[in-house]
Amino acid sequence: MADLAIDPRMELNPPLVQGGMTYSDVTDKISSIVEGKAPKRWYIGMAVAVPLALLLFACLGYLVATGIGVWGNNSPVGWGWDITNFVWWIGIGHAGTLISAILFLFRQKWRTSINRAAEAMTLFAVACAAIYPLFHTGRPWRAAYWLFPLPNEYLHMWQNFRSPLMWDVFAVSTYGTVSALFWFVGLIPDLATLRDRATTPLRKKIYGLLSLGWRGSATQWRHYELAYLLLAGLSTPLVLSVHSIVSFDFATSLLPGWHTTIFPPYFVAGAVFSGFAMVVTLMTLARWIYGLENLITMKHLENMCKVMLATGMIVGFAYGTEFFIAWYSANQYERFIFLNRAFGPYWWAYWSMIACNVVAPQFFWFQRFRTSIPAMFILSIFINIGMWFERFVIIATSLHRDFLPSSWGYFRPTWVDIGTYVGTIGLFLTLFLLFLRFLPAIAISEVKGVLHQQVSAGQAAPVHGGSH
């Protein structure tokens, strides 16, 4: 974070809110997205996203009816795309919490106009992620047995809380819940704004109910600010814990390539990496759809590029460390598994990962790339792909050639694997577009708060006379 710690005085310069906007301009601009008609581009987006989402449900239905055999999973590769996608989605979720919580604690004011969308992204990513652990058993109804420690008079049986999967259940569900709370608490004042602006009685009722009767009284703000701070404080260790615990799924096993101690930090860095990549992808899209240049400024995007550069380097370093430790451990299996990653049957996956995760972010050393929308869009896509490959490499290449050469195998995805994965992307985009359409995509009150500081620093014109 060091490179991000902006001096409180410097943070206003260049101003985060541009185009000499006033409080009401902020309100109008953001609210208009929700109140006005959806632009054509939004419909284009939905036209792409919704069919894919439907494909997801088709694939899941087929899976449940037939069995895991419709995927490519086999012995020895018991986990394939299912868990790969799970880890990938969870990782993507991290950026949202990180932006809204950690940057909040670090007083990174520039977070304000992106945190809302980022949090939404978190929720939707977690939702997509949650699909996999549930369905990768092929019999999701059995989940009742293991997701919750239900006391029951029939079995006297309990979960095995030593299992990292059990930790996962708690970590992911907690993460999802807390993120949702955090997100909703942030929404309340803005929903009140929409309520007050509402022209139709229906909107007034809906937003009225959602905003819980928020009035913005000093008393409310007093508790509200503390609550927000506390949630941020809780989310920060939480977000770090989630991917650490996900990494335990692998780290606590004894499989060469999984059984390693650097996984927690390495996974968290990777998560932030991929998360920010996804934020950039979505923000550039949102900007394109709604023209939010003055709110999502180049400064936001450039900062995020810097974060990607930093985390990208951490991840790259982790790759190197793995090889070093493998060699240094003098453990035959460990050594083989890593050489096998780079030069075995899955070499293509490994080198795609390196190209996307280590090489691609290097462009961000240059401001030209950090400030070019097309460049960062493309690079962010590359990073998303690269991070998917990272998870695939970790899972598949470690599993397919473990201890006994007699039971070595190979994993080939089926069309159902692919459909399920693409489907979750569709679901994710659908949810995100709906969010853009019906909820304030940018935290109105927070932006005004920032604007107020600019005003008091004499950088903006808050009001042009009374707006009667």
Add this chain to the structure above:
Amino acid sequence: MNELIQLNLSNLTGRKYWRSLNQLADTPEFRQWVEREFPEGASELLDSGSRRTLLKLMAAGFGLAGLTACRRPVEKILPLSKGVEGYVHGRPLHYATAVQACGAATGLIVECNDGRPTKVEGNPRHPFSLGATNAFQQAMILDLYDPDRARQVQKQGVKSGWAQFESWWLEAASKLGDGAGLRILSPRTASPSLDALKAEIAKKYPNSVWVEYDAVNFDRVVEGARLAFGQPLMPQYRFDQADVVVALDCDFLGLDTMTAQPVKQFAARRRPEEGRELNRLYAVEPNFTVTGAMADHRLRARASDIAAVALALARELNVSGAELKVLDGAGGRQKKFLAAVAKDLLAHKGRSLVLAGPRQPAEVHALVALINQALGNLGQTVSYTRPPFAPADSLAAVRQLAGDLAAGRVTVLFALGGNPVYSLPADHNWAELFRKTAAVALAFDENETWKAALWQLPEAHPFEAWGDVRALDGTASIQQPQIQPLFGGRSALEIAALIAGRPQRRGYDIVRSYWTSQWGADAEKKWQQALYEGVIEGTRFPAVEVKADAARVLAAIQPALKAAPAGIETVFYPSWHTFDGRFANNAWMQETPDPMTKLVWDNAALLSPATARRLGVQDGDVLELSAGGRQIHCPAMVLPGHADDSISLQLGFGRAACGRVGRGVGHRVEGLRAEANFWFGPAEVRRTGAKYKLVTTQEHHTLIEPITGLKRNNIVEEFTVEEYRRRAEHGKHEPHPPTDLFPEFDYSKGYQWGMAIDLNACIGCNACMVACTAENNIPVVGKEQVGKGREMHWIRLDRYFSGEEDDPQAVMQPMACVQCEKAPCESVCPVAATAHSPEGINEMAYNRCVGTRYCLNNCPYKVRRFNFLNWNKDVPEIRKMVFNPDVTVRMRGVMEKCNYCVQRIEEKRSQAKAEGRRPIRDGEVLTACQQVCPADAIVFGNINDPESRVAKLKRQARDYAVLEELNTKPRTTYLARLRNPNPELV
């Protein structure tokens, strides 16, 4: 005893019998109920395996297993109306019987649950079983319930009946006169009762001919003895007496003897712990067989070069005193090898044994007999008795038959069993010839012969029919039915009786009367005893005193031994999957991998790496093989250690007329197999350019890592006898106990189950795999799924090659769940579906498993198997009769694995408790794999009892744990493979 059989057969037909007593939840109400409850899943439910599966899905449906109880399917209990002697519902009954293959019988004991045979075991009293069986005999039980069996008497495919057939026959018989037009074609049989009937038929129809033919037979062995000693004889080997064994193209541990006896005897000499010194095995062979894998020294030679090798060996040993002409072919390396072998043999006169395989010509067998005689082995390690079957040159007889058929000299042809149209030499179009006459086919399934016949009669399974059979040494056994014919089939014996015009035609009467006439006075007692023991006293043939004049024999045979022509030759072998085609429709066998190639659901043209390189052939390239104007296509597969310029082909595939399992599986090589190259002969090879997908269960076949080229050392341990002796002096090396994070769990009390597997005894014969499949209701998944790595075998045989690719050594490693005390699978299961019993068994609770597959990922031995799909979905009703009622049938989404046959442990435990709460004795609980193992390589027991066999073995210096350094503390440990090399050859 026989009353019992009569009774329980007269009661009900097998099917109903089973349905009722097993209380299958299959009543109409139940089915309706299911449909009501699960409109969508119902279809899946109704044809998904047994009701166990049904209920499991219901449990799933309600989320909590207990809730199933709240919806109560009405289940009926249908007790017998009248009792059956000795029958207790829920307690299996065991009956002794015997089955024969290729004229050799093996004694069996069949377990029957509620009237349905479910499991085959060896009969310890039978000299060729000694309590063990091979894989095929284990799989026979599945054939019994094969839904594709012939079910109906037909005339040219039109439904008919036994009565119609009999009247037709009486009609036809009346026209037969002296029987000049009568031909009977049957597999080799060694059945006293049938011999008696043959005699009657011969008396009734003096000019009739009874031809016996088997695609795999011992003709040449017997002929060889005739050459050597002037009379047709069958060699009887004593491998346990031989310190040095030289096998010339003889897979005596594998498919060249269909019995367990040689393995038992051989393995007895591979256990240094038992004090006797290790024997030494030299193998000279074209194909890389399991015998070759066990050999201490192995010489690759084409089948046609074996004669040269034998002759060279004979000269080295100076069998005749006179100088022998040696065929060219024995090259430099061979000479060195043979010199060493000869020296070793001479050093062990009377305690050595040379033998040749049934593929080799009679001359070679004669020469081998001579060698043994010269070494003074006759009467020591090999003796000769008269063969249990009528000796005859079946190829000549078949040629004659073809001629007669072609010339229309045959009016009625009986094909009693087997599948001649498929397996007879390709010189003639047998289907055509059969159609030229009134052919009567008694066939087990609607096979090629059935299709070509006029009358089509369903044959009874050996477990359905009375009979008697002789083992190779003459020992006779009664073949006792376990269940009434499921589809009203009859046995060859009964048809023969019909032909002979006997008044009594029931198999029981035929067999009973024959033996009563033999026994006279106390027949009843003897009969009871025969049924009970499974062998008949004093029927073994005495050894014949033989002496051959070396010079004369050599003079006679040397001209016959010709130098082998250069160039590629093809050799025909029985298949580990279908043997000669008879098991083609047996899914268990199709899915059990070939021990050397690990190939499933296919056969292939095996060739050496060098030859493959020369021909530019890779695995899966389809070859066109041609000889004598005949062509066949077969995919190639490179087998390290195979002899150059030789192609091994396995019989019994590409069945055109066969059940749903075997139809079109593999490629038919019989099309190339004529009288001239019946066993081997020159052939042309051409690449067709086509590709064919061959599926194996083992992707990587050595312990050498790719990329690094390092060897993995802690999986298989091998020592030479010398190294081992030195090691043994230091005693067993105990690994430094690693310091654990947590205190050890206390396993010091009560029974603690453990297993020791002797890699030095295991020959990799697959018997354990099939036995496990039968015992534990293990599903079959098919070629495609195996190709995806989804085979379900709880125990598998890992085969690793070592040494150079062209001439490697091989070692077999049976690998099942090793029951780790610190099981990596347990700690990762989120629902505790796999946990440890206080007795050290890593248990799998199927009904608890949710299917995360984490345990599979974390298992370093990769022995866990996952039901990726509902493998039991399409199991036909009749096929369900083979299920073991003591083991749950698993549904999809459930993990499963070996659990040391815990159902057998629990059975013995409750028995021991019922008998005054006595402790379970050592050796009382036998796991399925242990019980069947012909090499006694698997020992199971209580490791807490220092006197138990397993505990003793685990104290051996060669006992080791696979992947010891992972500190999983496996309960199954292995005894290192030992090799006993000849110093002169290393």
Add this chain to the structure above:
Amino acid sequence: MLEAVLSRLGLPGYESGAQQQVYGVIGEFATPEDLLRAIRTARAAGYTQMEAYSPFPIHGVDEALGAPRSPLGRIVIVFGLLGLSAAVLLQWWTGAVDYKLIIAGKPLFAFEPSVPIMFELSVLLSAFATVLGLFHLTRLPTYYHPLFNYSRHAAASNDRFLLAIEARDPKFRAEEAKLFLDSCGSLHTEVVEA
């Protein structure tokens, strides 16, 4: 029917004899600074029961209004510890007491593998406590409030800053208060009934 019961109970909204009550006087200001100035003057003038309404939190308002610190933190701590102990109990009781299954020869209960769930449950309950605490302290959801009777209340969630002198203020006299707020530079002042 229900209505009758409710009015007999005299619950909020059903008070018998809807006597006209006054919530207070609300004035509107253009900037936070103006608002703060107004509050300070009002305090100086002796008003104690006041409430400010703004589209975003303004630093200094609480001090100006003399409001106490929020007790939310203490609530959250308590629930956090509750979650922690719940996690320990759950894992210890299920594993070591209720069903003693031997898992990989490990102890029936150990601290190390229990940490993740201990942490997660603490965070979960803390988060719930935070949100429910917030709702409790700010009386959310409460859909009716006199503020909404103020004709320009919508401005409070947009770009205006309101100050209300409430009727319960001992010093409250509607007319005085109105004049007072105007004097503070209120752009629009109203007497708002409850």
Add this chain to the structure above:
Amino acid sequence: MSAPFSKRFDTKLRLAAAAAVAVLGAAGAVAAYVFHPRQLDTGYTPVQPVAYSHKLHAGNLGMDCLYCHTTVTQASYAAVPMTEICMNCHVRVKEKSPKLQAIRDSYATGKPVAWVKVHRLPDYVYFNHRAHVTAGVSCVSCHGRVDQMTEVRQVQPLSMAWCLDCHRNPAPHIRPPELVTKLDWQPEGDPAVLGARLIREKGIHPPDNCSACHR
């Protein structure tokens, strides 16, 4: 502009919320009771093809359970008797009774009588009568006072939890094996004391690991 929601709305909202909580709580409690195996699984009393009364035979006539259920001491199943066994007596006793027609038919034709199963365990459960009976667990522990039932009724839930309760604390259910079929037998004093003694003497330790029942 007037307020979007009236004061009454809040009141109603709170009342509704309170009501919802109350209803859900009640529903939960009811479900917990109804779905408890004690309620759900017990009491099943199917109509049998032959109106056989255990009360008459085992109770009034005092026939021993083992007379008909011959296999309990030898096998895992407690076999329902063969028609033959009924006929042992009923060739002479009530040989004309129309109630017994089904029995006589079965005996004549060899077709079994289709009794309806009362005590059903899920299929992946392997219960062994021999193991329990020989250890001294009385029939009554699982089947109740069958000797007082005209129609056999399931009196115990037969759920896994229920099995475990006894496996973890067998003492109250252990008696001398020769007395297992004496359904009305009561030891003088606390049965648990006697049970504990027998357990000590015979070294009975009921397993509670998975494969004890699931294979």
